[in-house]
Amino acid sequence: MSQAPRASAVVGQSGGPTGVINASLVGIIEEACQHAEFEHLYGAVHAVEGIVNEQFVDLARLSRETLESLATSPSAALGSSRDKPDRAYCENIFQIFQKRNVRYFFYIGGNDSANTAHIINEMAAEVDYDLRAFHVPKTIDNDLEVTDHCPGYGTAALFVANAVVGDDLDNRSLPGIKIDVIMGRDAGFLTAAAALGRQRVDDGPHLIYVPERPVTIDKFVSDVDSVYRKLGRCVVAVSEGIKDGDGVTWAKRLAEDTEVDAHGNVQLSGTGALADFLARQVREKLGVKRVRADTFGYLQRSFAGLQSPTDAAEARACGRRAVTYALEYSSGSVAMKRIGEGREYAVDYFRTDLSRVAEKTKSLPDEFINDQGNNVTEAFMAYALPLTGGLAKTAYLSGNARV
């Protein structure tokens, strides 16, 4: 590899924001500011849209105070984009890079973003332009390949776990059936996180349904019935991407006015239709009066004031690593490897090829789902709990000895 050139860098944030995508941005900024190789540090406003329209902010000028506010702020502070660049779009990006002597490209996002970085990197290679394109992983879905887990997941998982802890206690105090619909179009990691706050043997969620295990409405209702008969209450976590027996998502089946985004995805979030449908089915088929449903919605990725400290630190470190890798390699995606378990949890960072991450997705592994396909295993708990930074102990009294 040739010596790292002195040139400018473009940084962008793409796709659905997370609670720590700005922490990765801060990691990139603070590391880049320590190396003379970086001439300008351009922040692309609204990701690829900002590149082709040349809308950049100067990231090297931010105060330490702003950087620290930024590191704890949810959402993508540079603005995001749902554009999925084709080859022509990427050529426009590359032209801007050449024009501004941009030779470093840091793109924080999911597998689509890794792909964009990959395409542009290959364009540069074709004409012997030394461009160093690096992808920094980001997704609450935790569905990227290679890396042990993704920055953004731990914080979203902490939100979901805390939401269900509270919801379960609420359901104890006023018993009934409660259904929570959780984000995750294809991968069940975030829905599975609903289990992470369980402390007592009869704590909810009592049932967990993920996209990896299709379930018919009859089976769903029958599962709920079993729990309700036993405990007099039932808390259920359901993925928004839950699939019917034939593999079609229930949300798609329900959609009256289906909205499809640029990536060909049906809109699953920002509507309460699935939750209301499930509640109605349960209420009608079981004749239980107190049936409630909540759709956690965008709060799962955007809630302010709650970060997993582990996730925030790792997201920031991934940003820093992208910069140091770029001084050594021509492209790559930052990944994490777990080097300790439980209380000894720790990660190592490494570089992987963009092609190994681009456009690929990971599902919840079989060993994380129970045999019946309606709950998670201890293996999942051991995997995911450290990523949240841990949850506070709660107390509930009505089960105490009576006097």
Place this chain on the structure above:
Amino acid sequence: MSQAPRASAVVGQSGGPTGVINASLVGIIEEACQHAEFEHLYGAVHAVEGIVNEQFVDLARLSRETLESLATSPSAALGSSRDKPDRAYCENIFQIFQKRNVRYFFYIGGNDSANTAHIINEMAAEVDYDLRAFHVPKTIDNDLEVTDHCPGYGTAALFVANAVVGDDLDNRSLPGIKIDVIMGRDAGFLTAAAALGRQRVDDGPHLIYVPERPVTIDKFVSDVDSVYRKLGRCVVAVSEGIKDGDGVTWAKRLAEDTEVDAHGNVQLSGTGALADFLARQVREKLGVKRVRADTFGYLQRSFAGLQSPTDAAEARACGRRAVTYALEYSSGSVAMKRIGEGREYAVDYFRTDLSRVAEKTKSLPDEFINDQGNNVTEAFMAYALPLTGGLAKTAYLSGNARV
């Protein structure tokens, strides 16, 4: 007033739980344990239901560790109830009190709970039974009379404010129209709290609709249109109890299968129908593609891991005060008076008559709502912000100078 008798006490928690109703319970327990007047400290399981069925837990035996977990746990740890006792029900309660020599009754709840305490207290007075019934205020709706504000509100307001802070940043990063439906059947305090995290001049929520100001769907859509044309995005906070021009709630109008609780209330939470209806109206009438809606649902009252420190401390203090008042007076409700503003914010506690709180509700005062009826005033911000304990500063960059 006669000397406080040595006798047993019953403690109950009623109505919808909050994030700090257990802190009030802890306040009662820790204060009562310091006074020899209390023989047994009975925790009524599921409120009045536990009293008539004699289901009690021994609250004097809880460890300090359990008490501290309890103080930070959401939901009602003793179990709650939606029963609204009539006179016959109250007579049953009073009989149990006599049988067990219960002469102290601490009831944590809303205005219905104050009423229950009031009825039983009057029954006792009629037969010269020295019963000291005290109500400890609790409601996320903040709609009780006399007290400056209610324990439970600050924490729910903090949740709503953080949710909207994140949602607004998310909406900046991927612009569109976002509608958030917030709890509050009759009073707009909690919906108004959506404004508490605003930091920049163009921060959302840009529009706030409360039950105190009916609005037609045309006016609603037209308001949204104005903001969207100006900013290219719009975040709206809407109370679940929002009323149409004729004073009928939109939720009631929409309800297909109306569920009415024991208090005659239509079910407003636990369904996404109102949010979806509003989103559809805006999408169809304005032709904007990216319109999303979330219903914050039960998370507003039950989310674990997030308490306003101010609210938690006040809730606990209210519990302690109920006990000390009971040693001096025959009945009452604990109330707070504000004795400092802004950074000097502080409260004093005082006793008020049960009859002044029972069955009464308070609305959002006129001076807290703007003239157009679609936003809150600075007076509201000054009133409510101290109750949350404050919000973290956030950063957003895309508005920074371009290079």
